[in-house]
Amino acid sequence: xxxxxxxxxxxxxAAAIFAVGLVGVLVRRNLFFVLMSLEIMLNAAGVAFVAxxxxxSQPDGQVMFLFIVTMAAAEVALGxxxxxxxxxxxxTLDSDAAGEMKG
Amino acid sequence: MxxxxxxxxxxxxxxxxxxxxxxxxxxxxxxxxxxLLALAVVFFTLGAPLVAALEVIIYAGAIMxxxxxxxxxxxxxxxxxxxxxxxxxxxxxxxxxxxAAVLLGELGWAxxxxxxxxxxxxxxxxxxxxxxxxxxxxxxxLASLILLAALVGAYHLARREEVAEEERP
Amino acid sequence: xxxxxxxxxxxxxxxxxxxxxxxxALGVGRRSRWLVTAVxxxxxxxxxxxxxxxxxxxGYLNPARANVDVDxxxxxxxxxxxxxxxxxxxxxxxxxVLVITVIGLLILVYxxxxxxxxxxxxxxxxxxxxxxxxxxVLVLADNLLALYLGWExxxxxxYLLIGFWYQDPANSRAAIKAFLVTRVGDAxxxxxxxxxxxxxxTLQISELLRRAPEVWPVGAPLAVAAAALLLAGAVAKSAxxxxxxxxxxxxxxxxxxxxxxxxxxxxTAGVYLIARMHALFLLAPTVLxxxxxxxxxxxxxxGCAALVQRDLKRVLAYSTMSQVGYMFVALGVGAWGAAxxxxxxxxxxxxxxxxxxxxxxxSLGEERDLFRMxxxxxxxxxxxxxxxxxxxxxxxxxxxxxxxxxxxxILYSAWTSPQGSVWLWGAGVVxxxxxxxYIFRVIFLVFFGAQKRQPERVGGLALEVPLLxxxxxxxxxxxxxxxxxAWLATALPPVAGATPASEMGLSxxxxxxxxxxxxxxxxxxxxxxxxxxxxxxxSGPEVVRRLWRAGWGFDWxxxxxxxxxxVWLARVNRGDVFDDGFRAAAEAVELASxxxxxxxxxxxxxxxxxxxxGAILLVALMVVRP
Numbered sequence: 001x002x003x004x005x006x007x008x009x010x011x012x013x014a015a016a017i018f019a020v021g022l023v024g025v026l027v028r029r030n031l032f033f034v035l036m037s038l039e040i041m042l043n044a045a046g047v048a049f050v051a052x053x054x055x056x057s058q059p060d061g062q063v064m065f066l067f068i069v070t071m072a073a074a075e076v077a078l079g080x081x082x083x084x085x086x087x088x089x090x091x092t093l094d095s096d097a098a099g100e101m102k103g
Numbered sequence: 104m105x106x107x108x109x110x111x112x113x114x115x116x117x118x119x120x121x122x123x124x125x126x127x128x129x130x131x132x133x134x135x136x137x138x139l140l141a142l143a144v145v146f147f148t149l150g151a152p153l154v155a156a157l158e159v160i161i162y163a164g165a166i167m168x169x170x171x172x173x174x175x176x177x178x179x180x181x182x183x184x185x186x187x188x189x190x191x192x193x194x195x196x197x198x199x200x201x202x203a204a205v206l207l208g209e210l211g212w213a214x215x216x217x218x219x220x221x222x223x224x225x226x227x228x229x230x231x232x233x234x235x236x237x238x239x240x241x242x243x244x245l246a247s248l249i250l251l252a253a254l255v256g257a258y259h260l261a262r263r264e265e266v267a268e269e270e271r272p
Numbered sequence: 273x274x275x276x277x278x279x280x281x282x283x284x285x286x287x288x289x290x291x292x293x294x295x296x297a298l299g300v301g302r303r304s305r306w307l308v309t310a311v312x313x314x315x316x317x318x319x320x321x322x323x324x325x326x327x328x329x330x331g332y333l334n335p336a337r338a339n340v341d342v343d344x345x346x347x348x349x350x351x352x353x354x355x356x357x358x359x360x361x362x363x364x365x366x367x368x369v370l371v372i373t374v375i376g377l378l379i380l381v382y383x384x385x386x387x388x389x390x391x392x393x394x395x396x397x398x399x400x401x402x403x404x405x406x407x408x409v410l411v412l413a414d415n416l417l418a419l420y421l422g423w424e425x426x427x428x429x430x431y432l433l434i435g436f437w438y439q440d441p442a443n444s445r446a447a448i449k450a451f452l453v454t455r456v457g458d459a460x461x462x463x464x465x466x467x468x469x470x471x472x473x474t475l476q477i478s479e480l481l482r483r484a485p486e487v488w489p490v491g492a493p494l495a496v497a498a499a500a501l502l503l504a505g506a507v508a509k510s511a512x513x514x515x516x517x518x519x520x521x522x523x524x525x526x527x528x529x530x531x532x533x534x535x536x537x538x539x540t541a542g543v544y545l546i547a548r549m550h551a552l553f554l555l556a557p558t559v560l561x562x563x564x565x566x567x568x569x570x571x572x573x574x575g576c577a578a579l580v581q582r583d584l585k586r587v588l589a590y591s592t593m594s595q596v597g598y599m600f601v602a603l604g605v606g607a608w609g610a611a612x613x614x615x616x617x618x619x620x621x622x623x624x625x626x627x628x629x630x631x632x633x634x635s636l637g638e639e640r641d642l643f644r645m646x647x648x649x650x651x652x653x654x655x656x657x658x659x660x661x662x663x664x665x666x667x668x669x670x671x672x673x674x675x676x677x678x679x680x681x682i683l684y685s686a687w688t689s690p691q692g693s694v695w696l697w698g699a700g701v702v703x704x705x706x707x708x709x710y711i712f713r714v715i716f717l718v719f720f721g722a723q724k725r726q727p728e729r730v731g732g733l734a735l736e737v738p739l740l741x742x743x744x745x746x747x748x749x750x751x752x753x754x755x756x757x758a759w760l761a762t763a764l765p766p767v768a769g770a771t772p773a774s775e776m777g778l779s780x781x782x783x784x785x786x787x788x789x790x791x792x793x794x795x796x797x798x799x800x801x802x803x804x805x806x807x808x809x810x811s812g813p814e815v816v817r818r819l820w821r822a823g824w825g826f827d828w829x830x831x832x833x834x835x836x837x838x839v840w841l842a843r844v845n846r847g848d849v850f851d852d853g854f855r856a857a858a859e860a861v862e863l864a865s866x867x868x869x870x871x872x873x874x875x876x877x878x879x880x881x882x883x884x885x886g887a888i889l890l891v892a893l894m895v896v897r898p
Contacts, residue, residue: 003224004107004148005148006223007223008217009108011217012211012215013112013115013116013145015210015214018210019203019207020119020203021119021123024123025877026198026203026880026884027877030186031876032128032173034876036132039170040138046154050146050149050151051149053226054223057226059226060234061151062153062226063238063242066246067246071246071249073161073165074250074252076169077169078257080170081256081260083173083177084177084260085261094186096874096875096877102873102874198881202881202885202888206888210891213895
């Protein structure tokens with residue numbers, strides 16, 4: 001398999017997707033969407049790692065991506081469980097409703 | 104210049120933007136899956152077939168399915184869409200857009216001023232596998248620990264209260 | 273203990289009254305008035321007896337006229353600072369001791385009858401004993417710290433006794449005023465003592481007087497400073513300008529108190545201090561000149577003020593101020609012996625005047641207004657006779673009164689001494705005119721003329737005998753001038769470099785002046801009181817009279833200059849301005865906390881934005897400085 005793209009461009013793409021994911025985290029009030037945006041950011045980070053590995057023709061980038069995916073899976077599982085629990089307590093997915101630790 | 108890459112990149116970016124602007128959660132999820140698939144194609148063009156496959160299988164295949172299952176359990180309903188419409192006014196996009204733009208600018212500047220290789224070097228999956236089982240062996244074991252923790256944690260956190268009440272004598 | 277076998281007796285002289293105070297304070301005589309009298313009067317009587325015995329021994333059995341120096345042991349010992357409880361007896365302190373104990377005894381005997389109906393009888397005698405003891409410590413002290421102990425003690429007793437009838441707040445105010453004004457002087461005195469210690473590392477008076485001329489040349493700035501500070505203390509205690517405002521108000525106390533403390537003894541403490549430290553003052557001629565000037569100005573001002581008072585005791589208070597001014601003039605020109613001589617005679621006739629006035633006041637039911645008295649010479653013969661004798665002595669009636677001899681000596685010294693001047697002598701002469709004028713005004717207003725109020729009979733041996741004895745002293749003390757001055761000269765140097773002048777001529781002038789004053793008073797207040805009263809109502813004299821009655825307006829001045837700004841400052845600072853500094857620090861922290869609390873909104877997106885912001889900053893750092 002040969003590479004056909006400059007890794008710099010891929011890095012730029014990763015940065016762009018990361019930024020989009022960041023906007024999603026900051027804008028959305030629904031916790032579900034916040035989780036999705038976090039996934040987008042994680043994925044973008046992973047893309048950046050792979051691109052970096054490709055820059056040096058080393059497998060370390062891809063190994064790192066694997067670990068990131070593993071961690072993302074674990075985090076999603078726990079996060080969704082927490083969202084479910086929260087929904088049962090507050091009967092809403094509004095992140096502002098869970099703001100009792102203010103002041 | 105690779106046309107495949109640009110096409111895939113455009114789709115990925117566009118689909119991601121669609122994810123964060125949808126009102127319906129299911130629509131957003133589907134767009135996310137599309138984005139992930141497009142990114143898998145990008146991996147292919149980078150010469151990393153292993154991670155491309157893993158992206159499709161694990162990320163789009165498992166994690167997104169997990170999201171769908173959770174959504175089904177939540178059973179949000181029509182009022183959620185209306186709620187989202189009320190929340191997503193044009194005004195609230197300005198601040199985050201600004202922050203993200205600044206970040207993107209910095210990252211972009213850092214990336215584009217990098218003097219490095221012009222073309223990516225493909226890495227054989229065999230190499231990756233060998234690296235996993237030699238250099239990063241410990242990491243693999245720790246990853247499995249993480250997954251175990253997630254398993255137990257998710258089970259406990261998502262438990263219903265009635266089960267606890269039933270168990271009382 | 274050096275000084276011979278009788279030195280052991282010396283310590284009893286101050287100790288007995290102090291013991292009397294302790295006994296009375298601890299409750300002896302709570303149920304028996306007789307016991308209080310026995311302890312209170314007896315202790316001072318014993319002291320007086322001892323003092324006279326010591327005096328005789330001192331005078332006749334000690335041919336070398338060596339002085340007695342008793343050391344009771346160390347009081348403090350901190351490095352160089354080692355004051356002792358030491359007593360020192362020489363002609364000067366013996367003269368003072370005799371005045372204090374003998375006249376004190378007579379006054380206390382008088383008080384046993386005068387204060388007999390007062391519920392605070394025991395308290396009165398306790399305070400008086402404490403006073404006598406402190407005053408004795410003051411004059412017998414051989415080091416400045418013990419002197420200061422006595423000094424403070426008499427100040428305390430003065431406060432306690434002026435405010436004796438404390439149920440009336442006006443009396444308490446007068447007591448506080450006396451205490452505060454003398455405090456100013458006390459502070460200066462303490463600084464002066466400290467200054468002397470830092471220079472000489474000893475507080476022994478004899479040491480200081482010996483070494484000061486060796487170390488300091490005449491006119492040395494430190495000598496001037498020390499002398500000025502000591503002078504400030506003396507001025508406050510002796511009620512001279514500018515710290516004289518407390519004495520007229522101090523008449524709020526019982527009459528025996530005024531007689532003992534504010535006529536015979538405490539106000540003369542300042543004179544004693546300057547006389548005792550004469551060597552130091554000789555090193556600061558400017559300060560000595562100031563002493564004389566203060567004395568001269570005070571004697572004139574007080575004389576004028578005494579002329580227009582309505583309250584009988586206030587006349588006598590201003591009179592005391594004026595006579596102490598004479599003593600200061602004598603000190604200022606270097607006639608130390610003359611000042612002490614006048615101190616002794618003044619103690620005799622002024623306390624006599626106060627005690628006689630006490631009889632008058634008590635017989636009229638505590639009435640003190642001169643214009644409500646009159647024609648009492650037949651109803652109160654003893655008081656009349658003794659008051660006239662005292663008045664004649666005060667006015668220096670020639671040849672037969674003690675006052676004549678002592679005042680004459682002062683005027684002579686003022687004329688002849690190189691530090692004296694015609695102006696000082698002139699002030700003294702004008703003062704003599706004023707003196708006879710005001711005292712005979714009182715005599716004519718009180719004892720002659722129409723009787724405005726019927727006096728009750730106030731008599732008793734306890735009242736009359738002291739009056740008669742004091743009257744005798746007021747006459748006889750003058751004849752002791754020769755031996756007394758010669759004896760005092762063993763402790764105090766005579767006037768240096770005096771130019772002899774015609775003593776006859778000078779005293780003739782003074783005599784004519786004082787007789788003229790008496791005649792003028794007879795004319796104004798005996799023959800023509802109505803016309804004088806009418807003339808006094810007219811606007812010119814009225815203004816002057818109001819000014820003089822208010823003691824030349826010093827109270828008003830001090831109120832404006834000192835009291836009001838301090839009270840205003842206290843009111844402004846009620847919230848404690850300095851505390852605001854500390855509070856500001858705490859409030860700043862609280863403000864910062866309140867501002868920072870706003871960042872804890874509880875909203876997830878807000879926190880996420882914070883994280884994003886931090887990330888941006890970090891990346892910026894990495895990008896700018898890789």
